[in-house]
Each structure stands twice: as structure tokens, then as C-alpha cells.
Amino acid sequence: MNFFFEVTLNLLSGFGVTLLIFAATLVFALPLGLVLSFGSMSSFKPLKAVVKVFVWIIRGTPLMLQILVVYYGPALIFGWGFLERVVAVIVAFVINYACYFSEIYRGGIQSISKGQYEAGQVLGMTRSQIFFRVVLLQVIKRIVPPMSNEIITLVKDTSLARIIVVEEILKVAYDYTIKGTIWPLFYTAVYYLIFVGILTLLFGYIEKKLNYFRV
Amino acid sequence: MKKILAVICSLALLAATVTMLTACGDKTIPYPNEDGYVVKVGVTLYEPMDYKDADGKWIGFDAELAEKAFGELGYDVEFVEIVWETKVMSLDSGEIDCIWNGMTVTAELQEAIELTDPYLVNQQVVVARKADAEKYVTTADIAKASSVAFEGGSAAQSVLEGLSLEEGKQVSCDKQIDTFLEVKTGSSDIAVVDKTLAQSVCGQGDYADLTFIDVGFAQEEFAVGFRKSDAEVCGKINELLAKYATDGTIDALKTKYDI
Known part of the structure; x- marks a missing residue:
């Protein structure tokens, strides 16, 4: 029983690292994704092309590889030092998830009919007024389901951090198998399930809150 | 102004995208x-x-x-x-x-x-469930196992290559420790790992029913x-x-x- 308690606590501290990666990725990737989505819709062709290529590279390579590049790249290529391991993981996750988010945003923004922009112009609103006062809230409502999908994937992708020895929950559990105890590895599922359960409820609540907003 | 900003943004992104190949340091x-x-x-x-x-x-x-x-x-x-x-x-x-x-x-x-x-000095040994242990005495007996787990890229892989096992029998794992789980659960019949590791893992905790056998691999x-x-x-x-x-x-x- 005592050992069970010890494992639970150790896994919990590992899950703290998991949550840190998760939260930091959201904080930075959500706005960065919006910037990228504007870039990919820009009427200035070179910018649009560069953003599209960037998104193609990031979405087209494995996240695990990107983590390795962010962590080892600066030292191997330029002879610089290292980021903190967990910082390197967060940088890689932010870039990766911003690209996925940007495509979801783009889909949401482009789904708003042109008529609404025209109506705004007729009323004498500026472009930024139209975007923030008319378009944005409708976009948010439409992208909640695909975003919740992506965010739940993010919870589980944090386990990739193990590739550069970040002490997230799966790494902690794995270290127990070396000492001859296998069950903590499967016990980690409880942590993921509880957290994703909370997120699912949260997204359900948000969807319901936005329900009044019919177009 | 906007165009200039856009050009600067493009260039910055381009620079970030270009990968460099020369290694120094x-x-x-x-x-x-x-x-x-x-x-x-x-x-x-x-x-x-x-x-x-x-x-x-x-x-x-x-x-x-x-x-x-x-x-x-x-x-x-x-x-x-x-x-x-x-x-x-x-x-x-x-x-x-x-x-x-x-x-x-x-x-x-x-x-x-x-x-x-x-x-x-190290040596590769065979890890098996205690009940099956006497089946594996020499390196020739490894061919009798339905599948053999080992760490990909490890010394175990090199010694197994010398035995020319069937492709389907080889289970290349990520880590040496994964091979113990393979054998313990019965997913693989045996594993080939470092003797130093087998000595400390076999018989411990959940691996109590595992044992290792020196089948006469060359020393390393x-x-x-x-x-x-x-x-x-x-x-x-x-x-x-x-x-x-x-x-x-x-x-x-x-x-x-x-x-």
C-alpha cells in the first residue's frame, strides 16, 4: 500500500511536467496559430507562399524529429549551447501545434460568408472592427470541435518528450519497469483519462455556452 | 508600409525554414x-x-x-x-x-x-521463462524459439545475425528492458541481452519467473x-x-x- 502511494505521488509529479508542456504549448500556440493563419490568407503572395511552405514542413515531419532538431540542432549546427530540455520540448510543440491550429483557424475564418464583411463595410466599420466584432466570435464557435480534438491529442503527444529525457509521466513509469515493476506503466492511463475527461466536459460546456450564437 | 512589413515577415520566416547542413562546434x-x-x-x-x-x-x-x-x-x-x-x-x-x-x-x-x-568483459545471454529454461542450452537451440526479442542496434542483434534466424522470428525492441516484458508476457519466447543486465533483472519483482542461460555466445x-x-x-x-x-x-x- 505504501509503495502504491509512493508510485502514485511520483507519477503525479511526472504528470505535473506533462501538464506544464500542455499548458505552455496552448498559451503560445493559440495566438501564434492566428498569426500564421493570417499569413496563409494574406493577399501578399510571397508571404502566403512562405507560410504555406513552413506549415507544410512542420505538418509533414514527425513531431519526434522536430523535438530532436530543436534540442540538438543548435549545438550540432552552430556549436551553441542547449536549451533546458523541457523548454526545447515546449518550443517544438508550440511551432508544431501553431501550424495545425492555423489551418483550423483558416477553415473557420473562410467559412464566414463574404456578405457579412460587405455588410460591415456598408455600415462604415474598419476591417479590424469587422474581424473582431463580427467575424471572430462566429469563428470561435465553429472551430471548437476541431480544436478540442487537437487539444486532446496534445495531451497524449506530450509523451514524446521522453525522446530527450524529460521526466514526464511515461518516463517516470518506464523507469519502474527497469526495477522490475510493470504495473505503473499501465497505471498512467488513469491520469490521462481523468485529465482528458475534464477537458471533454470543459469543451462540452463551452460548446453549450456558444450555442445561443446562431447564424 | 504593410508591404514592407510583409516582406520582412516573409524573409524572417524563410530564414527560419532554411536548414543548414554544415556542422562545426x-x-x-x-x-x-x-x-x-x-x-x-x-x-x-x-x-x-x-x-x-x-x-x-x-x-x-x-x-x-x-x-x-x-x-x-x-x-x-x-x-x-x-x-x-x-x-x-x-x-x-x-x-x-x-x-x-x-x-x-x-x-x-x-x-x-x-x-x-x-x-x-560482457557476454550475451538468453532470457527465458523458468519453465522453458532447459530447452535452451546452446546457441543452436535459439532457432527452436518461436520468436526472439532483442534491442535494435545492440550487441545482441549482431550475435543473432550470425545465427541466420528467420526474419519473422526476430523482434527488434526499442530498449533492452522491453525484451523482458516480451518474454514475461509470452509475446516472445526468449530474449537475448547483456549478461550484466540479465543478472540484475531476472528474478526481481515482476520478473521473478524469468531466468537467464549462458548458451555460449562469444565474450564481448x-x-x-x-x-x-x-x-x-x-x-x-x-x-x-x-x-x-x-x-x-x-x-x-x-x-x-x-x-
């Missing part, structure tokens, strides 16, 4: 150590060579030997946990200064990094790895290892860690 361990340089020793959790005690301090045969040897040369030691598959990258990038973790000498490693002389050797640019320090460590072999240091550690 001359990382070396300063010798003699005048500025209190701390040597970063790359390890993995690998009982009894390198592992952590209850307080999280690194101990083990290799950990103690590394601390003693570098201490005599005037260096403090910091242990850095690495991922074994990418150990050469960790070394080249300067994340660590040497690999001291029960590393079996292979031709590929000799090519890639600077190795000391061998300081310990453990060595310490450095960057090619650190040949001088490597040579100094070599001299110390030779000394430890004769003055009983290595024998004492072998007894202490049951090797």
Missing part, C-alpha cells in the same frame, strides 16, 4: 583542468552499471568508476541521462563529454567515437567512449583503467555490484 574537455570544468557523463538507467539510489544519486559500477577516475584527473562529474539510441549525437553535440554506461565495443562505434581499452568488452577530439583525456582514462585492473579497484566494484 569544436567541443573538448579542457586538460589539464584549470577552470573547474565539470565532466558530463552520459548514462542510462541500467542496473548494475548506472542507476539511482533512493535519494536520486547516480550509483553503480560504472558511476563509481567514472567518479573515481575523473576525480583523480581533477574533474568533478555530472551524470546526464541520455537516450541510448542517440548517444553519439549527444556526444557530438556536447550534451555530454563521455559515454560510460556498459557500452559494448562494436566496429561501428570504433569508427564513430574514441574508445578506451576494454575494462570489463565494455569500453568508455569520448569524442575523437578528446583523445588526450581518453588516453589518461585508459592509463587509470589499466591501473584499476591491477590494484584491485575493479575487482572490488565487481564484488560490490555482483557482476
